[in-house]
Amino acid sequence: MPAAALSAPALSAPALSAPPSLATPLPADRLDSLVRLTEGLDHNSLWWLSGYAAGLARAGAGNVAALAVPASAPAVAAPEARTNERLSIVYGSQTGNAKRLAEQLAGQAEAAGLNVRLLRADAYPTRELKNERLLYVVISTQGDGDPPDDSRGLIDFIAGKRAPELKGLNFAVLGLGDSSYPDFCSIGQKVDARLGELGATRLFARGDADLDFETVSTPWLQQALNQAKEALKPAATHLATVTPLRPLAAAPAFHRDAPFAAELLSNQRLIARGSDRVVPDKDIRHIEISLEGSGLHYQPGDSLGIWPRNPPALVEAVLSTLELDGNAGVEHGGQSLPLRQWLSEKRELTKLARPFIASHAAHARSDELNRLLAPDHAAQFAELLATSQVIDLLQRYDGQWSAEELVAALRPLTPRMYSIASSQKLVGDEAHLTVAHVEYQSAGGTRWGAASHLLASADEGERLPVFIEHNDRFRVPADGSRDVIMIGPGTGVAPFRGFVQERVADGASGRNWLLFGNPHFRTDFLYQVEWQAALKAGQLHKLDLAFSRDQAQKVYVQHRLGEQGRDLYDWLEGGAHLYVCGDASRMAKDVHAALLAAIAKHGGKDEEGAEDYLNELQRQGRYARDVY
Template sequence: MNAALKSLSPAPTLDPDKLALLVRLTHGLAPADLYWVAAYSAAAAAAAGGAAPAGLVAMGEPAANATERLTIVYGSQTGNSRRVAEQLEARAEAAGLPVRLLRAGAYPLRELAQERLLSVVISSQGDGDPPDDAIGFVEFIAGKRAPKLPQLKFAVLGLGDSSYPKYCAVSQALDARLAELGGQRLAELGEADVDFEAAAASWSAAAVAAARETLAVPATAPRQGAALHAVRTVATHSREQPFAAAVLENQRIVSRDSERDVRHVELSLEGSGLRYEAGDAVGVWPRNPPVLVEQWLAALRLDGAAEVEHGGKRLPLARWLGEQREITRLTRPLVAAQAAATRHAGLQRLLEPEQRAEFAALLESHQPIDLLREFPAAWDATELVATLRPLTPRLYSIASSPKAVGPEEVHLTVAVVEYAAHGSVHYGAASSFLANAGDEATVPVFIEPNERFRLPADGSRDVIMIGPGTGIAPFRAFVQEREAMAASGRNWLFFGNRYFARDFLYQVEWQDALRRGNLSRLDLAFSRDGVARSESPHKDARGVARDSHKVYVQQRLRENGRELYAWLREGAHLYVCGDSAHMARDVHEALLEIVATHGDLSADDARAWLADLLQQGRYARDVY
C-alpha cells in the first residue's frame, strides 16, 4: 500500500477494495497531479457538507471557464525542464494566474483544441530527440491529427546543450508547428544552454507577463479564481541545498584484473528528510580531481592561489577549477574561445556547421585539458572563470529499494571514469570523486524523482528489465522492491557486460534471487569473451553457450523474441536503462524487429505498437 496512505491518521474508512483502487489510480502521478486530486476530493467533501481535511487550504473557487488559465506542459529527461516548469508555475501563481502543471506524458491531447494559453518547457536529447515521456505529445502536435489552433497563445522554452548539432531542435520544431496550426506566440521561443537558470528565469518572466496581460489580470491582483491547493511540504535539502551524506560503504564489485573499476557505494540519508522510490536517481555534486586542477594550472601557467571574482563570489583560482567550474567536459563555448584566442584555422573550421561530424568526434575523443595542450593560448584567470561553464551535478540511478534497505540509506552503482588518452590519464569528475570517498567522507547529494520509471502498481504484472553495465542499478532496486511487496508477477532480467569472470555485477545477488524465485529468468551476454549465459528455473544454471563473435543484450532479445513478445502481449512492463548513444538505440531496433516478426506487423505498425506501449507507461527508459 502507498506509504502516504499508511501514514494517514485516523485510519481511512474506505473498504480494502476501494483503497486498493485508489492506490492504483494515483500510482505514478506527479506531485502536482496528486495535489490536484487531493484538492478535488476536498472540494467534493465540502460540497457534501464534510469537514475539510487537515493540510488543505481553500484558495478560492475554481475558474468558471477552464480555458481561462495558463497550462504548463513539460518534457524532461533529467529533471531540469521539470524544475523550470515548476518555477514557472510558482511565478504564474504569484502573479494571480489560474495555472495547471502537467507532464507531457500526462497531458490529455484531446484538450489541446480548447487551450487558450499554453507554455511548453522541453529539452532536446541526443540527436535532437524529445524526452521519452514527451514523445507522444510531440508526435501528436507534429502529426496529421493535430487540430487547428486559432484561439491559442503559446510560449515555448527549450533546454539543450549547444555543443551538440541539433541544439534545442525539439523546442524549435514545436514552436514552428504551433504557429503553423494557427497559434500566436505569447512570447518568443526561448533557448537555454546547460547553464540554463538565468535564461529560463528571463523567459519565464516574459511569458508570465504576457499571460497576465492576455487574461487581463491586474499586476497587483490578489490570488483569486484558482483551484483548491494543498499546502506543500518542501524537503529541507534539494538540488540547490544538497545534503552531506556520509559514506557507509565504497566497495569495488569487479575482479582485480577487470579493465574497469565499478563501485557499489552506500550513502546515509539519516537526518536529511530526503525520501526516494525505486526508479529515482541521486544527484551528486562532485569536486574535480585535484591532479586535474594541477594539470590545468600547469598548462595555462596560472597561479592557483590568485583570487578571482566572478558573479559576486571571490575565490582562489584553484577552488574555482576544483569546485565551481566544469573542466572534464569539452563544450562548444570553450572550443570557440580557444579558437579565438589561438586563431588556429583548423580549430576555427571545426566550429562551422558543415563540420558537425568532425566537431562531434572532437567532443567524444578529447577533454578540455587536451585542447589546452594541443592549442596553447594565454588565458587571464578572470576570463577563464567567466568562460567555463558552472560545474553541474551528475545523476546516478538508485540501486536500492527503501523498502529493503530502509528510507535513510541509498545505494549507487558507479563506473569510475579513468583512462589514458593523448599522452595522459583522463578522469571523470563525479566518478573519481566517489571512488575516492572514504569512510570519513561525505558526499553532497539530492534526490531526483523519476516518475517515468516506476514499477507497476499492480504487483501481478510481469516485468522485463534490460540493463547492460551499470544500467543494472535500478533493476537491483526493482527486484528488491518486488520482493518486499510480495509481488506475484514474474521478473525477467537481461544483463550484459564485457567479461563473465570479471564484470558480472551483483552476480551472487542475482543467483540468490533466482534460487528464491524473486527473479524468474536471467539472460546474460558477455561481449569480449564471447560467452553468454541464460539462467532460469527451467534451464541448467551452469550451461554456457560459447560464440565465436561478440554477444550483446540485443542479440539475446532477438533469440528470445517469441517469448518476450508473448510477455508484452500479456501485459508485461518493459524497462531499459543505460547508454543512450548506442545501447538504447540498438535495443529499441531489436524490439521493433521482435514486434514486427512475432506480431506479424509491418515496420510502421510495429513502431506504432511500441509507441503505444511507451504512451501507456509500459515501456520506460532511463538512459543517459
C-alpha cells in the same frame, strides 16, 4: 564487497461544537478553526468557499467541500475554464529539470491568480491543441537530438499531417540541453519552429538553456509570467474555478541547492582489473552511502545527485598550461574566490561545450577550431566533444587567458545523477550506487570523470554532498501482480537491483525477468552472486545474459531480445511492464529496434503497428526508459 552487501535480498480555547445538523470527520481543533473562519461571512462568500473546497477535493487535497453546506444543499459545479482564459504549460523532461521549471512557472502563475494547467507531454490531450490560446512548452533535448521519452507522442503529432492550424494560438518555448552535445536544444528549436509553421504566434524568443539553465531560464520564466498576466484576466474574477494545481507538500531540508553531507559507508570494486581488452583499466564500483539524519527518502527508479569536485591533478594541469596563479583572487557573479577553488569546485573541466570551444578559438586564433565550429564539420565537431576535455583543448591550441576570462568562459559545474541501486525497504537509511569510474590515458596525460573519480577515490567515512532526484516515470508497478521485464546492460542494471529488492519486500506476486549484458562473464557479471541467489530463491524468474566478447561473434542484449521474442510478446500481452536503463546513444536505440521487430513478428503487425503498440505501452506507463 562485504557478504551482506552482495547477499541475495531477503527479499487553547475550548473547542466549539459542530451544528447538530452537520456530521463531521474533523477533530475538535480543526472544527474550531473552521467555525471561526466562516463566522460572519455573507451568503456569497460562503458559496464561494464551498466551490473552493470542492476544487481542493477534486485535486486530491481532501474531501472538505461537504463541511461548507448541509448535505441536502445542491452542489456547486465549477464551470470548465474557457481556453481563451487559461494558460497551458506542457513539459517534456528526462532528468527532471524541465519538470521543475514548468512547475515553478505554474506555481508563479497560480499565485498571480491566473487559470493555469500543468501537463506532462504524454498527458496532453492533442485534440485540444487546436483550441488553445496560450501555451508554454518547456522541453529538454537528450543525447543526439532526441526528445524526452514522455514527449515522443506529442512531438510526432505536432510534426505529422494531423497537426491542426494554430492561427489562434500564442506560444513560447523554453528548451533545455547540454552544449557538450552537437544537437544542443534541437528539440526545443523544432517545437518552436513547427508551432510557427502551423500558424501560431510566438510571444517572445525561444530560450536555449545549457546545463547551468538558470542563466537562461530565470529571465525566460519572468517574461513568460509577465506575458501571461497581460494576456489573461486573473482567475480570481471567477472565484469558483480557483483550484490549486496540487496539495502543498513540505519542502525537504536537503535538495539540489542545499545538498546533504552524506557519509561514504563502502567503496568496493565490482569488476576485476584488466577485465576488458579494449579498456584495460575498466573499473566499476559498488558505493554505499548513508542518508541517516537527512530525512531523505527515495523509491527505486530515483537518482542520487552528487556535486562533484574536479581532480586536483586536472586543476593543476590547467593552471600550469595557462601559466596562471591558482591563489589569485577572481571575482565573478558577485562571488570572490581563489582561482584554484573556482576550477576545483565551481567550473566544468571534464566536459567540453561549444561556447568554450568558440571562445578558445578566438583566444588561440585557431583557424582549425573555427572550421570545426562550422555546420559542415558536424561529425568532426561531435568527435571533438566526445573525446576531449578542457585541458586537451588548452594543450593542443595555445592561447592566452586571464584568470577572470577563464572563469567567465567555463560552464558552471553541475551535479551528476546516478540511478539508485537499492530499495529503502531493504537497506533503510542508505543509498547504493553502481558507478563506472571514468579514467583513461590520453596523449596529454591521465583523464578522469569528475564525479566518478570523486566516488572511486573516496575513503570510507568521507562526506559527500548528495540529494535525491525523483523520477516518477520509472517506478515498479503499483499492482504487484504485474510482471516486469528489465533490460539493463552494464551499469544500467543498477535500478533493477532496487526494483527486485522492492518487489521482494512488498511480496509482489508478479514475475521478474532481467536481461543483462557486459563484455565478459568471468569478470564483468555485475552482482552475479545476488542474481543467481535471487533466481534460486524464486525472486528472479527469468535471467538472460549477453556477454559480448566471450565468443567470436559479439552478442548484445538486443540479440537476446530477438531470441526471446515469443516470451517477450506473451509477457507484454499479459500486462507486463517493460523497463530499459543505460546508454542512450547506442544501446537504447538498438533495444528499441529489437522490441519493435519482436512485436511485429510475434504480434502479426507491420512496422507502423509495432510502433503504435509500443507507444501505447508508453502512454499506459508500461514502457519506461532511464537512458543517459
